[in-house]
Amino acid sequence: MRGLLAGLGLFGMVSAAAVTVQADRDGCWAAPDWCLQVEDSHWDGDRFAVRYRNVCEHRLYVKHCNQLKGGRWACEGGAIAPSLVSTRDSHDATGSFHYRFVGSLEASRDWVCADKESGWSRAP
Helix, strand or coil: EEEEEECCCCCCCCEEECCCCCCCCCCECCHHHHHHEEEEEECCCCCCEEEEEEEEEEEEEEEEEEEEECCEEEEEEEEEECCCCCEEEEEEEEEEEEEEEEEECHHHHHHHHHHHCCCCCCCC
């Protein structure tokens, strides 16, 4: 799992890259930093959105947080399949965002993989 504070991202379309995966018995694997790319972040009225792309050849389970006006964080988790894009958004956001991710080969084990990562459940 890799955690990043993002103020800028890598842009452009990229096909899935080969990664040697050494998954544990739960299907969890340490995804390199470059597996998840921020393709875009933008405002639409009071809605702030961030678009992510999984550029690796295996699933990623992502925790995304947008900071809201008033200082608290709105966080959600979800998987992104290889080569696919996912957009996460929040209303009344500040434009600051944070994300972390972990490799998870099986959807039914996402929570197990996330729980193995130190500080996963804490807000940024």
